[in-house]
Amino acid sequence: MTNATKRDELNTKNQMKCSSSRLDLSIVASSTRMGIMSFQNRDFERAQSCFISALHNIEGKMFGESGTAVLRNSMISQMIGVGEKRPSSFFTSSPQPESLSCSKDCDEGIYSFHDAFMFSEEATLPEISTTLVLNVAQTFLRMKLFVRAGIWFRQALLETRECMSSDTPLGMSEHILATKTYSCIGVLFFKLTEPDTESALTFFRKCLAIYHYHPTTCSPKKLATLLNNFGRVFYLKGKWFESINFYQQSLALRRQEIGDASIDVAATLYNLGNSHHKLKNWEQAIACYDEFLIITEIRLGLRTREVAFVHKCKAEILQELKEPDAALRHYDEALKFSKTAFGDDCREVGCILNEAGNLCFEEGRYHEALKYYSWGLHVEKSRRERDESLTLVTLANIAQTYKHLGQTEMALNFYRQVYNIQTRTFGTSMLEIASTLSSIGMLLFQLKHYEEAFDTYQKALEIKRDHHGSDEHAAIASTLNAMGLILFKQGRHEICMWCFRECLGIRRKLFGPDHRDVAMAWYNLASVSLETGDDEIALQQYEEALRVEKMSLGDEHPDIILTMIHLGQVKQQCGLLNEAIATFEEALCIQRSQPEGDQMLAARIYNFIGNCLLQKGDILNMMKAFAEASRISLRMRCFGESLSINGYNLYGLSKLHPECAPAA
Known part of the structure; x- marks a missing residue:
């Protein structure tokens, strides 16, 4: 563009300005x-x-x-x-309102x-x-x-x-x-x-x-807004450090221009707190949230959704810091302000009730958790437009809570409600439905409804196979294992063995030979072999299960005690009495090394040792083992606990073996 052209444009512009004035x-x-x-x-x-x-x-x-x-x-x-559906090259979707x-x-x-x-x-x-x-x-x-x-x-x-x-x-x-x-x-x-x-x-x-x-x-005020908006965009991008940088610049400018108690300062504190929360900078986040609450209490009277959200955020942080009682207090505050801002039946109230319930559940306070979950379910059912996803989460939480309370029938009822909503809303092939079916199958197994449990697991297996396109998946192995347990209870040992072998093959391929889940598969196979009278095969399988458990958990992990007890029993049945006693004694040593070990488990192990010694004819050591088992049982006040001494009680044994009388 020539200088003459520029002058002409400038003259035109000035003429337009003059024209507008005239x-x-x-x-x-x-x-x-x-x-x-x-x-x-x-x-x-x-x-x-x-x-x-x-x-x-x-x-x-x-x-x-x-x-x-x-x-x-x-x-x-x-x-x-113009209609709102009018196409636009500028926006491809409608913004949030x-x-x-x-x-x-x-x-x-x-x-x-x-x-x-x-x-x-x-x-x-x-x-x-x-x-x-x-x-x-x-x-x-x-x-x-x-x-x-x-x-x-x-x-x-x-x-x-x-x-x-x-x-x-x-x-x-x-x-x-x-x-x-x-x-x-x-x-x-x-x-x-x-x-x-x-x-x-x-x-x-x-x-x-x-x-x-x-x-x-x-103006500086608008610049602060611009910096704040930069922070919001970086927050959306998940770049928390960058968002904090811009929010801090905006906060400093807003404090300087409009004072510490302005709503805009509160807004930036709110944003800054959220970014610190994402980075788990708990102290900084709480400091921002607390100052935000002070300003909003003065300026807005605490009747906003942001106040409810901040109390919810503080509750989540306190939950992370293992302060459950303080966290629950803030969940209750969030609940109060959400009801004030949105009404009793809004989605936000339901979400807060679920989170408070989750906290109680994690703390083992199941009755309190049930109170929050049930309230949340009532809120959701009261809404004109229900959020099926939230309803499903709440129903599943209630079912899980009843399960932990040992109320199996109630848990089953709620899982069935979850299943009905899932199939009505999403059809029958969604992977989450398979998870629900597995939960239902487990509860039916506990209620000894074995046929129905097996059919339920089969449906879950079909969905998982269709979804994954192959059997080589951990979820499929778990389902096969559950089906094997049902078949074992029904005495259908041949097909039960097939399920456990398939499970073992998948887990070895996925996790390698020394994984804990592989040990469980070996253990289940050994249990079937023992039940069918294949003691030598069972012995080999229990030994392999114990080897893998020691590799994956360590030589003194309490979870290996049960495997050692079964291994000792098989050795005893095979006549390997010295090896059986050595295995029982190793299990006893691990059990007694635990800070809060099961004392009655120790009594049962002493009882197993006593029976092995009885078979050996070592009467005096046998009586010491039986007597120790009895003392523990009396001390723990487990009077109904059965301690089998090859069919005899201590007095009867002393009549057959007079040398046992003093110990008896």
Whole structure:
């Protein structure tokens, strides 16, 4: 572009400015002021009508009936009454109707750039036009007609880009318009249902670049908003350190400009606390949340969803810090404020009740957990539009709680409700349904409804096989193992053995030969072999199970005691008495080394040793073992505990063996 051309454009621009001053813009200005007043009174339809009327009044003055005017007038006429499903190249999905975490009273500054505004007295006609287009976009935004808002923001963007791409020096008002336009569009991009964070960052960076070159285009308050919005985008991207950096800059600027007790400061504290929470910076997060609560109590009276959310966040942190009672107090506070903000039957109340129930469940306080879960289920059933996903979670939690309370029938009833909702909502092939069927099958097994349990596990197995496309999956191995246990109880040993062998093969392939789950498969196979009278095979399988358990758990892990007891019993049956006694004594040594070992288990091991010694004819040592078993049983007050001495009681044994009388 030549210097002469630049001068011509500058002269044209100045002529337009002079023309606008000579024109009677009182009608345009009046319509705009009326629109702004209506906007502030939240009458957005009237405001929009005023802004569009003002646009019609200046279009012909700017362009006559040339192409741009026709295009603009066409756009205006099309946008009046346009359907929300109108395609737009600017947005591919509808934005979320509210800011990501804060209500309007505490909106993180999202509306700071989103007000209708008046053009300056020195504005050129293009600047006046762009201002009105932005104002129309804001009305659509406030009416939550986001596709329409996007089209109008795009139009403002096109005009702004046209000005910004020109080599002609821009006036300050044009830079201000560009800043507003870039910021508004950036916010809309991160408010999409699936936020376009990269596009949002692009527009925010353009806005920040203008500010750096022309600091007066953006007040410190609006700059703080822009920095806060940078933080929000990085938060959405999962870049917590970057979000903290921008939030801290915004917080410092807001404290400086508007004081420590402003709502905007509270909003940034809220955001900063959330970022620290994500990074598990517990102390910093709680400090931000506490200051947020102080400000909101003064300014908003604590009647906002953010207050409820902050109490919920504090409860989660205290739960992580192993302070369950304090955590429950904050869950109760979150519950109270959620009910105040949303009503008794809102989804947020149900979510908080579930989390409080989870905390009680983790602490083993099952009756308290059941109280919270049942309340949450009642809330969910009271809602007009139920959230089936939350209902499913709550029902499953109730079922699990009843299971831990030993109320198997109740647990089964609730798992069946879960299954009915899942199949009604998702069909019969979803993998989560297989998990529910497995839970139902386990409860039926405990109730000894073996046929029904087996059929239930078969359905689960079919879904898992279809989903994974192969048997080589841990979930399939677990289902085969459960089916094998049912068949074992039914005495169907041949097919039971097949299930356990399949399970063993899958687990060895997935986990290697020395995994704990592999040991369990060997143990189950050994139990079947023992039941069918194959003592030597059972001996080998128990030995392999013990070897794998020691490899995976260590030589002194309490979980290997049961395997050693069964191995000792098989050795005893095979006549390997010395080896059996050595195995029992090793099991006893491990048991007695445990800080809180099962004393009655020790009594039973002494009893096994005594029986082996009886078979050997070692009467005195036998009596010592039996006597120790009896002393432990009496000390533990387990009077009904059966200690079998090859069919005799101690007195009867002393009659047959007089040398036993003193010990008896």
